[in-house]
Amino acid sequence: MEKFVEQTLLYDFYGELLTERQQQVYESVVLEDYSLSEVAEDLGISRQGVHDMIKRCNHTLEEYESRLHLVEKFLCIRKQVQKIKELAVGYNAGEITEISNKILEEL
Amino acid sequence: MEKFVEQTLLYDFYGELLTERQQQVYESVVLEDYSLSEVAEDLGISRQGVHDMIKRCNHTLEEYESRLHLVEKFLCIRKQVQKIKELAVGYNAGEITEISNKILEEL
Incomplete structure (x- = not known):
C-alpha cells in the first residue's frame, strides 16, 4: 500500500x-x-x-x-463488500447495491 | 445492549x-x-x-x-450485512449469501 x-x-x-x-x-x-x-x-x-x-x-x-489489526480487518471487509456490490449488478439487486454503497461510505 | x-x-x-x-x-x-x-x-x-x-x-x-467508536461502527456494518444476506435470499443470489456469511464470521 x-x-x-x-x-x-x-x-x-x-x-x-x-x-x-x-x-x-x-x-x-x-x-x-x-x-x-x-x-x-x-x-x-x-x-x-x-x-x-x-x-x-x-x-x-x-x-x-x-x-x-483493525485497519487490516476493515480493508478485508471493504474488499468483500465491493465484491458484493459487483455481484449485485448481475442480479439487478438495487437494494443490495444501495446498502453496499452505504457500508463502503462508512468504512 | x-x-x-x-x-x-x-x-x-x-x-x-x-x-x-x-x-x-x-x-x-x-x-x-x-x-x-x-x-x-x-x-x-x-x-x-x-x-x-x-x-x-x-x-x-x-x-x-x-x-x-469502532464497536459502534462494527455493529452498524454487521446490521447492514445481515440485511444484505436477507435480501440475497429473495434474489436467489448464492454468491452474495456466501460472502455475507464470510463477513459476518469475521466481524
Missing part, C-alpha cells in the same frame, strides 16, 4: 489516541502536506522537532495496528 | 491494549465467569483488588470506545 494511504488509514482509525498537539502536527504535515519548516515556524519549535513528532506518531499508530 | 455482550465486544476490539495481567484477570472473571474470590486466590491478591482491576479495565475499554 502507498505510504500516504497507509498513514491516512492508520490515522483515521487511531488518530484519536494521539495527543491533541500530535494530531495537529500530523494533520498539517501528513494529511494537508504543509512542509516541516512551515509547521515548525507555526508552533515555534525546530524543524527536527516536527520531524521527530511525525516519526513518533507513525510509530504509535503502527503499534496500535500491530496489536488490534 | 446486555452488559456481558457489551463487555465481550469491547474486549474483542480493545483487549490487546490492556496489560497482560489485566487481560488474564478480565478473561477469567468477565468471559469465563470465575468468581472474584477464585481469581483473587489464584493471583494472591485481595478480592477487592480483583474487583478494582475489573473496574479499571472496563473504564479503559470504554475510554477507547468513546474515542474510536
